[in-house]
Amino acid sequence: MKHFRSPHSCRSACLPHPDLSRTSRTSFLAAALALALVLALFARVPADSAPEIVDDVAVALQQTADQQAPAPAGETRIQTVVNRWVEGASNAIFGVLFFDVSGGSFRSTVIDRDSRLPVLDESGNPKTATQALPLLIVVLLFGGIFFTIYYRFVNIRGFRHSIDVVRGRFDKAEDEGEVSHFRALTSALSATVGLGNIAGVAIAVSLGGPGAVFWMLVTAFFGMASKFSCCTLGQMYRQVNADGTISGGPMYYLDRGLAERGGFFKPLGKVLAIAAAIMVMGAAVGGGNLFQANQSYAIVEYVFDLKYQHASAIYGVIAALLVGAVIIGGIKRIGAATSRIVPLMAGVYILGCLVVILSHADKVPGALALIVREAFAADALYGGFIGVLVMGVRRAAFSNEAGIGSAAIAHSAARTNEPVREGIVGLLEPFIDTIVICMMTAIVVIVTGVYDIHGAEKAAIMATAHHAPEGAVLTAVAFGQVVSWFPYILAAAVVLFAYSTMISWCYYGERGWIYLFDHWGGIGLRSVILYRLFFVFCVFVGAVANLGPIIDLSDALLLSMAFPNILGMILLAPLVKKKTDDYFARLRAGKMPVVR
Amino acid sequence: MAWFPKKMVVVPIDLSDFSLMALDVALDFVEDASHLHVIHVLREMSPMEPGVVWGEIDDTSRRIHAEEAIRTRLADPKYNGIVIHILFGNPGNQIARYAEQRAADLIVIHSHGRTGAAHLLIGSVAERVVRHAHCPVLVIRD
Numbered sequence: 249m250k251h252f253r254s255p256h257s258c259r260s261a262c263l264p265h266p267d268l269s270r271t272s273r274t275s276f277l278a279a280a281l282a283l284a285l286v287l288a289l290f291a292r293v294p295a296d297s298a299p300e301i302v303d304d305v306a307v308a309l310q311q312t313a314d315q316q317a318p319a320p321a322g323e324t325r326i327q328t329v330v331n332r333w334v335e336g337a338s339n340a341i342f343g344v345l346f347f348d349v350s351g352g353s354f355r356s357t358v359i360d361r362d363s364r365l366p367v368l369d370e371s372g373n374p375k376t377a378t379q380a381l382p383l384l385i386v387v388l389l390f391g392g393i394f395f396t397i398y399y400r401f402v403n404i405r406g407f408r409h410s411i412d413v414v415r416g417r418f419d420k421a422e423d424e425g426e427v428s429h430f431r432a433l434t435s436a437l438s439a440t441v442g443l444g445n446i447a448g449v450a451i452a453v454s455l456g457g458p459g460a461v462f463w464m465l466v467t468a469f470f471g472m473a474s475k476f477s478c479c480t481l482g483q484m485y486r487q488v489n490a491d492g493t494i495s496g497g498p499m500y501y502l503d504r505g506l507a508e509r510g511g512f513f514k515p516l517g518k519v520l521a522i523a524a525a526i527m528v529m530g531a532a533v534g535g536g537n538l539f540q541a542n543q544s545y546a547i548v549e550y551v552f553d554l555k556y557q558h559a560s561a562i563y564g565v566i567a568a569l570l571v572g573a574v575i576i577g578g579i580k581r582i583g584a585a586t587s588r589i590v591p592l593m594a595g596v597y598i599l600g601c602l603v604v605i606l607s608h609a610d611k612v613p614g615a616l617a618l619i620v621r622e623a624f625a626a627d628a629l630y631g632g633f634i635g636v637l638v639m640g641v642r643r644a645a646f647s648n649e650a651g652i653g654s655a656a657i658a659h660s661a662a663r664t665n666e667p668v669r670e671g672i673v674g675l676l677e678p679f680i681d682t683i684v685i686c687m688m689t690a691i692v693v694i695v696t697g698v699y700d701i702h703g704a705e706k707a708a709i710m711a712t713a714h715h716a717p718e719g720a721v722l723t724a725v726a727f728g729q730v731v732s733w734f735p736y737i738l739a740a741a742v743v744l745f746a747y748s749t750m751i752s753w754c755y756y757g758e759r760g761w762i763y764l765f766d767h768w769g770g771i772g773l774r775s776v777i778l779y780r781l782f783f784v785f786c787v788f789v790g791a792v793a794n795l796g797p798i799i800d801l802s803d804a805l806l807l808s809m810a811f812p813n814i815l816g817m818i819l820l821a822p823l824v825k826k827k828t829d830d831y832f833a834r835l836r837a838g839k840m841p842v843v844r
Numbered sequence: 845m846a847w848f849p850k851k852m853v854v855v856p857i858d859l860s861d862f863s864l865m866a867l868d869v870a871l872d873f874v875e876d877a878s879h880l881h882v883i884h885v886l887r888e889m890s891p892m893e894p895g896v897v898w899g900e901i902d903d904t905s906r907r908i909h910a911e912e913a914i915r916t917r918l919a920d921p922k923y924n925g926i927v928i929h930i931l932f933g934n935p936g937n938q939i940a941r942y943a944e945q946r947a948a949d950l951i952v953i954h955s956h957g958r959t960g961a962a963h964l965l966i967g968s969v970a971e972r973v974v975r976h977a978h979c980p981v982l983v984i985r986d
Contacts, residue, residue, distance in 0.1 A: 426895030435894040490859055491886055492909030493893065493901060574891050583891040584899065661894040755892035773887045 324557055327792050334538075334793045338801035345804050348380035355379060356632035362703050364629065379634040384807050385641045391651045391814035392470025395477045398821055399828055403472035403675050409835065410672045417842045418669060424488050425663030429673045432662035436655045436674070438590040439536065439756060440681050442749030444647035446597075446742060447543035447720035449689040451799065453699040454722060456639025457630035458615070459622030461690040463640025464647075468682030471650025472675040477817045479674030480824050481505060482656030483667035496660025497756070498524040498653035498809070499763040502816040505823070513819065520812040521763070527809040528654055528760035529779065533786050534805030535646060536753020541567055541790030542798045544746035547720040551739040564791030570747065572784040575754045576777070586748040593748075594685060597741045601688035604730045608695035615694040645807055647686055648678040652806060653813035654756050668831035671824075689723060696726040719795055754783045849875045850949040856883045856939045856969075857954075859917060866954040866984045871922065873950060878925035882918070883942055884910055885935040903932055936972025944978045951981045 323331070358367040358375040366374040396403060412418065414430050427435070452460040478498065485504040486496030499521045506517025545563045548554070556562075574583040605612060623640075626633040649655050655677060662670045693699045701709065701717050709717050709725065717725055720742060727734035761779040762772030790798060817824075834840055855870045857863040870880055886906055895901030907930040914928050931938040943951050955970035974981045 426893070427898045427900050431898045431900075432894060435897060490884075490910050490913035491906035493889065493895060493906065578888070578891050580891040580896055584897045587892070587897045658894055751892055755890055758890060776890075 324561070326561055327794075330789055330792045331794050331797065334789065334801055335797040338797045338804060341804040341808070342800050345384045345808050346380060346382035348378065349383050349386055350381040350634075352378045352380075354381065354632065354634045356626075356635060357628040359629045361629075362706065364702065366628075379631050380638070381634055382638060382642075384810060385638050387814055388645045388651050388807065388810050389467065389470065389641050391810065391817070392467065392474045394818065395473035395821070396470050399473055399476065399825060401473075402476050402672075402828065403469060405832075406476065406672045406675060407679075410676050412842075413669055413673050414676065418666075418840065419663070419843055420665075421663075423663045423665045424492075424494075426492075426494055426661040427663060429662050429664065429670065432659050432670065433673050433676065434591060435587060435661070435752070436658035436677060437594075437680065438587045438748040439658065439752035440647070440649055440655065440677055440749075441590060441594055441685060442536075442745045443540050443543040443720060443742065444535070444643070445681060445685045446689055446723050446738075446745070447539075447546070448643045448647050449686045450693050450699070450722040451719050452639050452643035453690055453693045454718065455630070456636045456643075457622045457625075457627055458618045458690075458694050458699070459625060459627070459630065459636040460640040460643065461619045461687070461694075462623035463637050464644035464686060464690070465683055467641045467644035468648055468650070468678040468686075471644065471648055471678040471682070474651040474814070474817070475648070475655060475677050476671040476675040477821065477824055478651075478653045478656040478671075478813065479659040480667045480671030480827065481817065481820055482660035483662065483664065483670045484823070484827070486660040494661045495759070495762075497657035497759050497763075498528065498813050498816070499760060500660070501656070501820065502812060505820045506816060508823075509819070516819075517816065520816045522767075523812040524653060524809060524816075525760040525764040527805070527812065528657075529757045529764075530805040531652065531654060531809050532753040532757025532760070533783065534802035536756065536806075537750050537783060537786045538790035538793070538798050539802035540746040540749050540753075541787045542793060542795060543720040544743050545791045546795065547724055547735075547739050547742045550721045550724050551735045560792050561788070564788035567747075567750075567791055568784045568787040571750050571754070571787050572780075574751050575780045576784065583751055586744065587752065589744065590748050593741050593744050594680075596737065597745075598685065598688055600727060600734060600737055600741070601692050604692045604727060604734075605688070605695060607730050611695040612691065615691055618694065619690070642803060642807070644678075644682050644686070645810070646803055648681040649806075650678045651814055652809045653817075654753075654809065657756050657759050658752075666831060668824075668827050671828075692726050693722055696729050698722045698726045698729075701725075719799075750787065754780065757783060849873065850879060852879055852881060852946060852948045852950075854881045854883060854939065854943045854946070854948045854951045855953070856885065856935065856951070856973075857914070858884070859913065862956075862986055863954045864917070866952050867918075867923075869982070869984055870950075870952040873952070876925065877923055878927065881927045881929060881942075881946065881948070882914065883929050883931060883939055884914060885931045885933065885938050886910060887935075888932065906930075936969045937976065939969070939973050940976035940978075948979050950979055951977055952984065953981060954984045954986070956986050 355376045356379050358377050359365070360367050369375045414433055416428060416430060419428050426432075449461075449464070452464060456463075478501075481501040482496045482498075485501035486494050487500060487504075488494060502524055503517050503521035506513040506520070509517075541564065544567070545560055548563060549559060570582075573579050574586075622630075623636065624633065625636075627636070630636050630639070645651060655674060659670050659674050662673065664670055698717065699722065701722075706717060724735040724738055727738045758776050758779050761776050764772070765775055766772040850873045853870050853873050855867050857867060867880070867882065871877065874880055886903075889896050889901065889906075891897075893901065910930045911928055918926060918928075929942065931942060939951065939953070942948075951973060953970045953973055955968065970981075970983050974983065
């Protein structure tokens with residue numbers, strides 16, 4: 249039964265909305281279809297249909313993991329069990345999402361990462377491997393380019409206006425919504441800025457080479473238009489509840505937006521919305537939880553030189569308890585404080601990076617040149633041109649969530665009656681996240697040369713620090729080269745980033761849960777505790793598992809959201825374009841009063 | 845009109861059309877609309893909701909918004925004088941407790957009457973109210 253959940257009232261900005269809680273046959277069928285779609289995506293590809301799914305990250309990280317920790321104690325039993333499960337899940341999901349659309353036409357020589365020599369096969373010839381061009385990467389990049397062109401470079405022409413909006417020059421207290429534009433952006437950024445900006449970039453540069461950074465920036469530029477699109481739609485089709493709160497996000501705009509187009513689009517919208525709801529829960533667990541817990545522990549372990557074999561489990565339990573305190577215990581103050589200090593933490597991190605960069609100032613021009621040159625160099629070490637491109641797009645999308653749709657959940661809460669205005673605010677997100685913060689990490693990792701640590705140098709670091717220089721640890725190594733206590737500042741920032749990202753993402757995930765289960769008699773809010781418990785458990789799993797499988801699983805879970813979201817956003821693009829043109833026309837005509 | 849006009853009837857609503865039907869049934873039990881207490885129960889907000897994080901939404905603001913929304917829905921003159929109350933927490937418990945505290949004569953509640961697995965999964969607010977209420981409960985099935 250559905251009584252007494254927050255009732256929904258839809259005002260002028262919204263469309264007449266079919267009662268989501270009604271368990272109609274249509275919605276049940278749509279749910280079944282969406283579930284089938286997700287399961288089909290996540291099902292294992294038969295071995296013969298995809299014989300060579302080459303995954304650079306997994307292979308490379310596994311290599312380092314294999315060389316790591318030769319201690320006889322090795323993994324604890326908990327770690328073995330966790331790793332087996334995580335690996336199984338990631339292999340299954342990965343198989344489909346990253347299937348090679350090029351049909352294996354790109355190949356490059358396999359180079360040993362330590363000796364930098366080509367790997368030879370049994371007959372003594374250099375071994376080659378397929379460089380996959382994953383479907384997901386094509387969809388993400390195509391989506392960004394499409395929206396950039398279709399909205400006539402809104403990422404450039406809306407940029408200045410977006411800063412004015414964030415400064416509060418257009419804020420109107422009487423508009424519907426929960427928070428100001430600035431606060432909505434900060435809330436969204438607390439989920440976006442996390443380990444993807446630190447560990448993710450280090451991974452991109454060490455495995456994809458400096459050229460990957462170029463493609464990260466390109467992806468972020470186009471991603472600004474994708475983000476504009478999803479935030480505008482988030483506002484257009486948000487649900488204003490009777491108690492003044494807002495429910496929004498990809499589930500809502502796919503469902504309500506496509507229903508508005510009528511006919512065949514209505515059931516399609518339902519299917520895409522339900523798929524998005526299921527996927528946002530997965531994304532929250534993957535990118536918003538496992539990866540954060542894993543890499544924040546990695547850096548803490550490295551900086552504080554933790555050698556106790558159960559240290560990761562202890563860290564996992566503590567982190568899980570702290571996350572649980574907010575999301576289950578309902579300690580609002582902690583949640584509020586962490587979310588609010590994200591801009592400050594980002595400032596501290598950027599400052600730290602600047603100190604490192606300035607101490608290597610002479611190398612900066614060279615690093616910038618290297619980024620551009622390597623982007624097209626087709627270096628076999630980094631998997632050739634395709635390998636570098638894919639790495640850049642993947643890590644950029646993971647970091648800034650453009651095209652994924654998740655951020656629309658936070659942006660839909662902004663107080664405005666102009667959907668386009670929040671979209672304009674949204675386009676700042678990939679800019680701040682990737683073009684500013686990720687770029688900082690990238691330059692740090694390149695000018696200090698830590699991305700290229702291999703052979704004897706790597707062995708030396710592993711011998712003294714007991715850790716393979718990979719992921720977040722690389723940035724700590726880079727920071728440590730400049731000032732001895734810098735890694736401690738980095739560790740503090742990383743832990744706070746991870747924490748705020750985890751609790752913010754839990755909110756995204758639970759919006760998916762609530763949307764989904766409201767179809768079964770409005771039990772979303774009543775049953776959301778189950779999701780929260782699972783989320784807290786995953787914090788522990790993330791801390792204990794190895795990086796290789798974690799990063800694959802996180803990528804697959806997070807990036808898969810791009811499928812329903814980009815498809816839906818393309819179908820809804822004409823509506824957004826109309827609103828955008830109207831908005832800019834009024835802005836140019838001076839019909840929008842500036843408050844201050 | 846019912847046999848004995850009631851002095852106080854509690855009607856929980858969720859703003860669905862169906863819950864308003866229960867309200868119309870309840871009107872038959874009282875002589876004056878002011879004897880009707882319409883209850884709307886709001887659940888707790890997520891601690892990470894942007895409005896909560898930035899302290900711009902709290903129970904007071906939600907109460908004001910919800911009351912306004914209910915008043916707009918109940919604009920018809922026949923509802924003039926109805927008492928509106930917004931409560932927070934578990935709906936079943938809150939409704940039963942409210943009725944007991946105010947010594948209500950009757951609770952009129954709508955129920956979607958799910959059976960089987962759906963019932964198990966969802967539970968039933970009406971069922972909980974029937975179990976905990978100190979007074980008679982009239983359940984309106986759809």
